[in-house]
Structure formats: C-alpha cells, structure tokens
Amino acid sequence: MDHFDYKPYEFFESNESLNYGIMILNFSLGSLRNLLTKELWKKAIIRGCADGGSNILKAYSDEINDKFLPDYISGDFDSINENTFEYYKSISNIDFIETSDQNATDFTKCVRVMMKKNSTITNLLVFCSLGGRFDHTASIIHSLYILNDNYPNLQIYLITDYDISFLLHSTKLNRISIQSKYNG
Numbered sequence: 001m002d003h004f005d006y007k008p009y010e011f012f013e014s015n016e017s018l019n020y021g022i023m024i025l026n027f028s029l030g031s032l033r034n035l036l037t038k039e040l041w042k043k044a045i046i047r048g049c050a051d052g053g054s055n056i057l058k059a060y061s062d063e064i065n066d067k068f069l070p071d072y073i074s075g076d077f078d079s080i081n082e083n084t085f086e087y088y089k090s091i092s093n094i095d096f097i098e099t100s101d102q103n104a105t106d107f108t109k110c111v112r113v114m115m116k117k118n119s120t121i122t123n124l125l126v127f128c129s130l131g132g133r134f135d136h137t138a139s140i141i142h143s144l145y146i147l148n149d150n151y152p153n154l155q156i157y158l159i160t161d162y163d164i165s166f167l168l169h170s171t172k173l174n175r176i177s178i179q180s181k182y183n184g
Helices: 030-036 038-043 053-065 082-089 106-117 132-150
Strands: 003-006 020-024 047-048 072-075 095-098 123-127 155-161 173-176
Touching: 020 038, 020 053, 020 106, 030 053, 030 123, 047 053, 047 106, 053 082, 072 106, 106 123, 106 132, 132 155
Parallel strands: 003 173, 020 047, 020 123, 047 072, 072 095, 123 155
Antiparallel strands: none
16 A cells, blocks of 8 residues: 655755645634744745735735735635735736636635646645634635545645644555644
8 A cells, every 4th residue: 555644844844845835815814923934935836825815914924024925816806805905916926816616615716726827736735724614614624625636646734723734645554744843
C-alpha cells in the first residue's frame, strides 16, 4: 500500500521552498493573526482571496502595517466591501475574476481559479474559520470533499484560529507528523 506523509506545520517552520498556494476565506482574521507571516506569503507560488476574504486580508495588512497583496480575488463579489474593492482595484497586477456559479461556494470557485492559473501546486493553505455560523462551517467541509475528488493531487490544509484540518487519503497508508513549536 502506498503511503502519504502529512506535515501540516512544515510550511510555517521550513526554510525550504515548498510547493504551495495560499487562499484567504472570509472570517479568517484569527488564523491570519496566528500563522500568516510575510515569509510564508512570499514563498507561496500563488495567493488568492475568495470574495470576502479580501476584506480580511486588507484588515490584517492594515493591522500590522504591511502589505499582503493577492494575485487574484475571485467570487461573485457580494461580500467584498467597497473600500476593499477600490483599494485592490487600484493595484494593477491583481486580477478580479468574477465567478457567478451559484451552485458552488466561493471557496470551491476560488480553488478552481487557482488551479487554472497554476495547476502545478501540490499543497494549498486555506486560512478560514470553522467556528461561528454552522452553515459556513458545513459548506467549507463539503467543499473540501468535492475539491479532494476533483483535485486528488492537491493536499488542502484548512488553517483556523486553533487547528489545521485536512482530509486523509482513503487508499493510502496515512502518516501524520505534528511535532511543531506551533502545536500545543
């Protein structure tokens, strides 16, 4: 049986160049405060925000007085506030990609965009919240399963205020390494 090694904290501790993208979802400010650093952001191959996640990224950038600029923002733009929209729109190298499919979550649509832009990434760090509104939590978990089926070579890590969550591969021997200064 093939095995798969999970090292979710490796991205935060490694000096190596790892193959990953970063995505910011709405309601993720706590997770950004805990684990998003400029070094982690710069080392990512691609960085995206799902609609309302752009508000959170801008708030975090303003809070720490630094600029974290995504490569793109996608969604139906019903959650991005006007000030955030105008701020990022004034920066010419940020793509705004409207994804109006109402049968998919902004998370799912944002991953689709990311994979079209760079299909070589093998890991995705998604800053999000799994607390708060149950419908948001359920939709993130549901999207995780859909994305796992659609992109079997992409390992998605959900980075929350307190945890890193991910799906295990059902056809492989799974080994998880959680030794980290960030864990417990």
